[in-house]
Each structure stands twice: as C-alpha cells, then as structure tokens.
Amino acid sequence: MKLHLDPDRLFPTDPATRDIARGLYESVAQLPVISPHGHVAPSLLLDDEPFSDPADLFITYDHYVTRMLHAAGVDLATLGVGRSGPSDPRETWRTFASHWHLYAGTASGYWLSHELSTLFGIELEPSAETADAVYDQIAARLGDPAYRPRALFERFGIEVLATTDDPMDDLAVHAALAADPSFSGRVLPTFRPDAYLDPTAPGFTERIERLAEANGTAPDDFAGYLAALEARRAHFIAHGAVSADHGVREPYTVDLTDDEASALFRRALAGELDAAGAREFSGNMLLRMAGMSARDGLVMTVHPGVFRNHSSSTFERLGPDTGHDIPVTTTYTANVRPLLEKHGLEPGLHLVLFGIDETIYSREVAPLAGFYPSVFIGAPWWFLDAPDAILRFRAAVTETAGFYRGSGFIDDTRAFLSIPARHDMARRLDSAFLARLVREGRVSLGAAERIAVDLVDAIPRKVFKL
Template identity: 60%
Template sequence: MTLTSVSTGRLLPSDPATRRVAEELYRLMADLPILSPHGHVDPGMLATDRPFRDPATLLIRDDHYVTRLLHADGVDLASLAIGQEEISDSEAREIWRLFCERWHLFAGTASGYWLRSTLEDVFGMERLPGDGDPDTLFDALSEALSADDMRPRALLERFDIEVLATTDDPLDPLHAHQALAADPDVRTVVRPTFRPDAYLDPTGAGWNDRVERLVATVDRDGYQGYLDGLRESRRRFVAQGATSADFGVLSAVTAEIDPSHAAALFDRARKGELSSGEAELFRAHMLFESARMSTEDGLVMTIHAGVFRNHHSPTFDAFGPDRGHDLPVATRFVEPLRPLLQRFGTAEGFHLVLFTVDETTFSRELAPLAGFYPSVFIGAPWWFLDAPDSAARFRAATVETAGFYRGSGFIDDTRAFLSIPARHDMARRTDAAYLARLVSEQRLRIAEAERIAVDLHDAIPRRAFKL
C-alpha cells in the first residue's frame, strides 16, 4: 500500500529510541493490502471508470469534511456548486482559488492531513494549496488527473485495495457491483453493504413510499410483508458478496415487542398516526429485529450511533444530506443494547460492531461490552475521531480493558476515494507508535508487538467483518 518512503517520520514518536522501534513495526504493516470493510465510495464511479473531472470536484466540492470548515468561515455553500451535476472549468477554478486562500483553516485538522497526504503521496506534489499561485497547482493536478493511471480502476490497483465495501440502498439493483464482479481485470473485491435506515424510521421523509416498493418485491403487504421484504433484500445482497449491514442511528436503543404489537405500530405508521414515543419504540424494535436477521443470514451488524443528522434545516432544504452539519451527541450503549444482547449477544456467528463519536464511551461502555460478549467488536475511531490524536486516545482507552483483538480493525468510512491510502497509512503509523511505546516501556516483547502490528490490519478486520 505504501506510497511514501518508509523512512519518513510522519506521526512516529519523536524520541529516537522509540521511533526506531516504531519504524520497524511500521515496515511490517506498510505494504499490507488495504481492507476497507466500510465506506461510501460510489460503485458506479468504479464501474464506468471515467476520468476524474477536476481537482475542485474531486477534492473539495463533494467532501463534507472540507466544505463544513469553509462554510464555518463564511463561505456560501452555493458558491461551491454543491448540488450541481456539472460545473464549468471556470467554476471549478474559482472554487479551487477560494479553497487555496483558506488552506490555513485546515492546519492541524484531520481534513488537512488527508488532503496534504493525498497531494504529496498520490499526486507527488511538492507545492501545497497555501503556497501561492493556485492556478498553477490546479493545472498540474488537472493534467495528472487526465492520465490513465489516475482513473478509478487503476487507482484500485495502485492503492492495493484488496476489499472495498460500499454503502447501498436495500432496493439498489446492484448493477454496478455485478459489472465489477464480472470483470476479470478488477482484482479488488467490491462488496455492497446493506443500509436500511430509510426503511426503518417511520418519521423519515418518504418512508411510506419506500415501504410500498419494498413490500412489492415480495408481493405481500402488512408487517409480515415488510419483514419479508427486508429479508429478501438482505438475501440479494449476500448473494452479491455483502458481508455486513450498517445502521446509522441517533440512539442505540433496542426493544423486543410482541409481533402483534409491532404489526399494529406498523399499520399506524403507514397511516401517519404514530406518536413520537411509538415511533421511537418501532425504531428500537426494528434494530432488534435486524439483529435477529443477522443471526439468520450471517451479515455483520454495524451500528454507527450518536449523530444528529442535518442539524441546520435551511442547509438541508437547500442542499440535501451529507453537507457537514451532522453533529455528535452523547451516546449510551450498555443499557440501550441490553435487550438485543440478552437475546443475541452469545449467538453463534453473530457479529456486532459498535461505532461512536462520543469518546467518553470507549473505556466506560464499548471496551467492557467487547470484553465480555463474543459478538461485540469495538469499532475504530470514526468520523470526527478518525484522526491521529483520536486514534492514540482510542488505543489507550480500549486496549487495557479489551486488548487488541476485540476491535474491528481500521475503517476509512469515506467518500473521498483518493484519501483511502492516506487514512489507512495514518492508522498504521499511529498503531506503530502506540505499540513501540509499549515495547519501550517493557509492557510488550518485540515479537508480540510484531504479531499484533500485522494482525491489526489483516487478521483482525478479516475476522470482525467476515472477509
């Protein structure tokens, strides 16, 4: 995977003795293939293999990590051409200039790290956006993007991505996945991921229409048709190579209720008659039922909890979802997940990967849960936490309780395709640094650290995500 020289000290300890150990450990990880079991790359982009348009579209406009900080500095999202299907060269160039003028805003941020790594390691650029003359850099990047070795499929090969999971609607026909699987020249295994959120929340916009289309696939109406439709969609995903089902929820509350009660709630939901409390109960029950389905079909259940989606309604109304205003909230797992874990926590073959953007839960809830339940795996630092310092805090908060082997392995969780190697390289470097400290403190033998270093980015994600 490595796109940079192993000798670079990026993210490695400043103490010379510890750094030498970290460099040796990093060498063991650097060339391992990338396993990306959860992310949001568009499979259609890979299937069509069209060249990337321009630097602004690729690196700025559709990356909400980037646009959110520009917006916080007073940049109108409309000036970034967000929502436009096509932008002209002059528009792209103007967006790039605007971004370069504000490059200093990204100093010290995860976004700045990914962007710098991408520009230096993928494009080989020595000039950064804040170095002046943005047009020259724009032209150099545009020229690089026109080359065949910068097309999406060539980058899959260059990045050495062995497995890449996308995130897909339950009724997606999966044509792009079928085309990629049938192409002998695509060596990366591109897997769909079942993401049913919009079908489980009766308060969501368009829920009734989605449910109508879902039950039509099994030619059976009512609550049982709804469950059968979800099971049939999951079966279709499994047939196409899916290994996980993902749930992005505000709360991890689960509940087991009588089927007749659930059917009554479903019928009231179809009529738009649910109270807010009843809607919450239905969501909690469907998260529980989704776990039951995972025990039946083997899909790993991943829960990304604790995010208040679309916090600013005017921005959502104007530009839609995923525009940088999904914000973390305090999150609980121990009590909310107890009904689910009471029934399925020790079920053979059931895997539950728990992600949070609330760091306080790492040592208090996630590590203790994973330290008892064979089904529970600690999800890697995610979203606002997928940064070097957060990754180090994550290791310190979880390893002493659950060890290294109750984790999920790193996930990049990104739409920014070109940042995938930078993200995985960051995780490998921070893991090397953490392990090197334990060796230096005589808490691990070097042979133990060497095995763990490789397992963290190979055996552990393969096991957790059933790869």
C-alpha cells in the same frame, strides 16, 4: 512554503521509541488495504471515467473540507456543494487554496497533504499565490490513464472495498463489476436499511410500499414486511455483501411481541405514530435486525450519535451530507441490553459498535466487547478519525479489551483518493502506540510485530467474515 511529508510523521519524538515504531510500521506499510465500510460509489469503478477536475476530486464532495470553508464564511453553493448551481472549478480551488492555513493540525489537512504529495508530486503548499500552479499540475495528471479510478484502486493496494447501498438497489453495478474480467478487485455492497426501519424518515410509507410490491405482499402486513427485508438481505448476500449498516440517532433496542410491533407498524403507515411510538418501533426493528444477522451471517455495524442536517436552511437549500451533521451524546449499555439479552450469545452474530462520543469507549463499548463474543469495538469514526483521537481510543479500549476485540481500521470515506492516506495514518499510529508499550516493557517486540500485522489483516478479516 514547501509541502513536506516527514517520513517519521506521527511517530513518537523519543528516538528509541521512534526507532521501534518505524520498524513496526515498515512491516505493515505495504500490506493490502481492507476497507469493509465506506461510501465510494461502485459506478466510479465500473465506468472508470477520468476525474473531471481538481475541485471536483478534492473539495466539492468532501464535507470534511467544505465545512471548514463554510465556517470561514464561504457559501457552500459556490463550491458546487449540492450542485445547487454552476460553479467554476478553478475558482473553487482558488478559494480552497487561499484558506489552506485553516487545515493546519486537522485530519483533513494531514490527508490532503499526503494525497497531494504522494499521488500528484505537489511540492508547494496550496495558497492564493500557488493555487493556479497546483491546480494545473493536478489537472494535467488527471488526463493520464494511470489516474483513472481502476488504476488508482490497484495502485492503492485495495483488496476489499465495501460500498453502502439502499435495500432496494438491484446491485446491477456490483454484478457488472464482479463479472468484468478486466477488473480483479473485490467490491462488496452493504445493506443500509435505516430509511425502511425508521417511521420518521422522509418517504417511509412509500419505501414500505415499494418493498411490499417487490415481495408480493400487502404493505400493512408486518410478517410480509419482515419477509421482504430478509429477501433483500439475501439478495445482497448473493451479490457478495458481508455486512448490514445501521446509522441511528441512538442505539436504542426493545423486545416487542409480533402483535405489539405489528400494531405500531400499521399506525406508522397511517401516519398516526407519535415520537414515542416511532422510537419503540425503530428500537424493536434494530433488535430484529440483530436476529436476522445471527441467522444469515451479515455483520451488523451500528453508527449512532449523529444529529443529521443540523442546519435546516442548509438542508433545504443543498440537501443532506453537506457538512452540518453534528455529534450527540451516546449510551450503549442500557440501550443494547435487550438486543444482547436475546442475541448477544448467538455464534452467528457479529455486532460492531461505533461512536463519536469518546466517553463511551472505555466506559461502555470496551467492557461490552470484553465480555460478549458477538460484540466488537468499531474504529474511531468521523470526527474521531484523527491522529490524537485515535491514540486516545487505543489507550481507552486496550487495557479493558486488548487489541483483538476491535474491528480493524475503518476509513468510512466518500473521498476515494483519501483511502490510502487514512489507512497509512492508522498504521503509523498503531505502530506508535505499540512502540510505547514495548519501551515500557508491557508488550514484547515479537508480540507487537504480530499485533501490528493482525490489526490490518487478520482482525478485519475475522470481524467482517472475509
């Protein structure tokens, strides 16, 4: 079967509405990509090494892809996931290709079709019969300098790419990229302090000891702990960071005195903190991170609502980020009220609230963003980063908060080659949504044309202080 990309894909089926959507899309299709949150390793661009093989490029590290194969009975280890042992890339590709039909209608299938067609000129759908031919066609291209990471970065039109980094990272890779005259891209680190704020995180005590040593303070000195976190944030800002990201189970916040927080901190380091105490400490630190963001200007993004490593046996065998993180119910209104009571009206705070629980968008996030100047609506993320879910998101938030209280599209990807596919998808869907409003007489064509551009340009620049 042919791998065909319809030029009007994702547009409305009504001809008149489709014509408007097509025109709106054409006005934004070639605009630069702004990617202010993601997980591409900066070393990919510093080293600029050729990609090793099609399986490594498309399958092994993409949990969207591997989890579907696992659900069909494929052992993740045979795909090289977690690098638990040797894997044959061609055999991995054959396994993937023979299961291609599983991706029909999924966001992964949409992105993969876009990548295979637009980047590699693949004309045949992957299948057991075409697997080797498709593999060979991709492999042949990977030896071409035009398919090395830096060349693709330029081809993709990426203006800004943010990574996600541990607070103790020296950011030497970012510094080397910034100093390299042969690379003109803007690659920004992102401060990700979760493991230093959550006493239940594995290795919490050891991390706090390293943090204290770097700051020259005693490990159990709470004031020194806060100062060390601020110092690391300053280090990130000096290397171009514009945001701090928080991946929490629940967005719980609580305002504690320094003495109360210090007592919990010492108990955490001694291993004497129960689950309730850990929740209080983490909730207080999330609130304190908002205070730091209000002062130092780092945009605060919150990505809650994920039960990490749901399969204990898979985690023990293959490690994290191997496809078994599952969404849970999220609530914001009561949880973030202490934070917003203390910092929500401070002009320096930009707080971007994400979610995987669709019900929170119209019920909580849009109303919060519709009042607090500091709150912005995070784009559909992870399991919601899909065509129908994005359209539901637009309908859920726009009537309450409009278009200008959102973050702009966030690809949040580890899969470098999927960046243009994801941003193109979002631009098509926003054009389709705007076209419907124009046809219904709810928005003028001129306003829709401006909004379409602002969604991919002015809005993310404003929210992420670019």
